[in-house]
């Protein structure tokens with residue numbers, strides 16, 4: 001059974017309003033509104049996927065499908081889903097393959113960070129990614145080492161904020177998040 005609030009949120013969403021507009025017009029928190037949309041509206045998933053591909057330019061000479069939206073410091077596309085940022089090429093891989101096993105990086109065969117062509121992507125462990133970079137003659141990220149990775153994870157557990165950690169180690173939010181989730185540097189325990 002849906003509550004009156006849930007019914008109202010879905011009615012407004014179906015009429016074309018964004019999550020932000022709905023939370024403003026109903027004077028409810030955006031988080032709550034987004035939760036309702038996410039859990040109750042089958043159309044929201046379709047809309048999100050449509051919006052994602054609308055930011056990908058498939059008409060390129062090199063066969064890469066290039067992300068035209070926001071990018072992070074390393075040039076990877078960023079896509080926001082219900083308030084959280086995700087790397088665009090990881091979403092493209094997930095949409096094509098149904099998911100990403102945990103502790104796995106999605107790497108580019110074409111070496112073009114903004115590329116979202118599933119045919120140019122492969123899943124590998126952090127180690128594979130490193131070997132791939134070395135084979136391509138590139139240096140892996142040298143800002144971090146196993147010791148600093150351990151320190152970052154421990155500091156975070158002890159309540160040090162993400163902002164402080166990013167500043168102290170001079171790393172991007174994407175890098176920090178995947179490190180904390182254990183996707184990067186998975187082998188450091």
Ligand SMILES: [Zn+2]
Pocket residue numbers: 063064065110111112115116117120
């Ligand atoms: Zn490509």
